[in-house]
Amino acid sequence: MNPVYEKLLTCYESIQKKVDLEKFQPKVAIVLGSGLGDYADDIEVLYEIDYHDIEGFPVSTVPGHAGKFIFGHVGDVPVVCMKGRVHYYEGYPISDVVLPTRLMKMMGAEILFLTNASGGINPDYRAGDFMMLTDHISVFVPNPLIGPNMDELGTRFPDMTHVYDMDLQEMIRQAAQEAGVDLKEGVYAQLTGPSFESPAEIKMLQTMGVDAVGMSTVVEAIVANHMGMKICGISCVCNMAAGITGNALTHEEVQEAANQAAPLFKSMMTNSVKKFKTLL
Numbered sequence: 001m002n003p004v005y006e007k008l009l010t011c012y013e014s015i016q017k018k019v020d021l022e023k024f025q026p027k028v029a030i031v032l033g034s035g036l037g038d039y040a041d042d043i044e045v046l047y048e049i050d051y052h053d054i055e056g057f058p059v060s061t062v063p064g065h066a067g068k069f070i071f072g073h074v075g076d077v078p079v080v081c082m083k084g085r086v087h088y089y090e091g092y093p094i095s096d097v098v099l100p101t102r103l104m105k106m107m108g109a110e111i112l113f114l115t116n117a118s119g120g121i122n123p124d125y126r127a128g129d130f131m132m133l134t135d136h137i138s139v140f141v142p143n144p145l146i147g148p149n150m151d152e153l154g155t156r157f158p159d160m161t162h163v164y165d166m167d168l169q170e171m172i173r174q175a176a177q178e179a180g181v182d183l184k185e186g187v188y189a190q191l192t193g194p195s196f197e198s199p200a201e202i203k204m205l206q207t208m209g210v211d212a213v214g215m216s217t218v219v220e221a222i223v224a225n226h227m228g229m230k231i232c233g234i235s236c237v238c239n240m241a242a243g244i245t246g247n248a249l250t251h252e253e254v255q256e257a258a259n260q261a262a263p264l265f266k267s268m269m270t271n272s273v274k275k276f277k278t279l280l
Contacts, residue, residue, distance in 0.1 A: 004095045005150045007056050011099065012106050014055040019047045019071055021107055026071060026080035027280045028273055029101070029109035029229075031220065033085065033116035033236070034255060039266050040070045040083045047071035051084075058096040060084040075274040080104050087216055088141060089193035098144040098223040102153065105227045111168065111276055112224040113269075114233035118212040119197070119241035119249070121205055122186060125212070127240065128261050130268065131184040132172050133164050133233035136218045137210060139191050144219045145226060154226035163225050167279060168232035168272075175271030181264050186211025188235055190218035199243025213241055230279065234268070236261050 015021070024046060032039055051059045051067045060067035070081040082104075088097050101112065120129065149156040169185075176183035189205050191197060193215030197205070205213055212235050224231050238261075239249055 002148055002150055004147070005152065008099060008102055008106070010056050011054050011103050014057070015049065015069075015103070015107065018049050018053070024071060024078060025108035026078045026104065027109060028074070028077055028079045028111045028113060028276055029104035030079055030081040030113045030269075030273070031085050031101070031115060032081065032083055033216065034238075034251075038262055039269055040081050042266055042270060043070055043072040043074055043079065043081060045070055045072040058086040058092050058099060060086055061090050074270055075277070077273050077277050077280070079273065080107055080109060085216060085220075087193065088219070089215060094142045094144045094219060098219050101220045101223050102227065105224065105229055109229065110280060111230045111232070112220070113273065114217050114220055114231065115269075116188075116214045116217045116233070116235050117238040118188065118214040118235040119239055120212055120237040121202055121241050121244065122184070122211040123244070125184060125237050125240070127238060129184050129237040130176070130181055130261070130265065131186050131188070131212050131235045131237060132169060132176075133188045133217075133235060134169065134185050135164065135187045136221060137187060137189040137208060138218045138222075139189055139205070141190050141192055141219060144223050154228065158226045160222075160225065163221050163231055165230040165232055168230055168276065171275040172232060172234065172268070172272045175275060176268050178271050179264060179267035181268050183268075184211070184237075188217060188233070189213045191215060196249045197242050202241045202243050212237055234265075236265060
């Protein structure tokens with residue numbers, strides 16, 4: 001058996017011992033990025049599992065990422081929520097970085113709602129803005145589908161024309177309007193991190209048509225698309241990228257901006273997830 005798939009099954013079996021997935025089957029999977037983990041407080045929690053308690057599961061090591069699965073309801077929509085993710089820059093193989101996404105699909109999730117903190121490249125953006133992902137670019141990050149294809153999960157050559165579902169995008173637009181959010185829309189790029197991008201790299205990304213940049217999300221979207229999930233994403237622009245303002249960048253600045261934006265984020269997220277029910 002493919003060792004990556006075998007590890008996935010081990011994690012799934014470990015989850016099954018802690019959550020009755022026959023009685024509670026999540027339909028929407030949510031990944032909370034840096035500084036956005038407090039959204040989990042708005043979930044009607046049924047189960048909570050620390051990543052440390054899942055056999056073979058990669059554990060978050062970054063401030064602002066609590067490292068636990070939350071199972072419960074948003075409205076009457078059953079969800080599984082990652083309160084913190086793992087990143088390629090933490091030293092994990094890319095197969096471990098995307099393992100949680102694959103695991104949530106195996107649990108029954110049909111929709112993946114990705115969130116992250118990013119640096120704004122589009123000159124019309126400001127710290128605290130929210131951007132809905134309409135497309136993405138991966139730069140320097142290994143494609144998580146490299147290696148033998150796991151036919152149990154998806155096809156060898158998945159199409160990437162419409163990764164971010166159009167129906168979900170329209171629901172997020174409506175939810176943002178109801179929450180009073182001036183929602184931006186654009187292209188997100190994932191680089192490896194952990195260093196922030198150089199001004200020259202940001203100029204390169206501008207030339208490529210990128211609106212916001214970060215260190216996660218794209219690889220998760222790739223494997224979710226491979227497995228046939230409907231995908232959407234919102235990025236919290238927590239600072240302007242290197243060279244845009246001339247200021248130095250810090251992780252503390254990212255967390256602070258995300259904390260300040262949290263109330264609007266929570267309202268928009270909840271409104272969106274409730275609307276997703278029509279597609280389930």
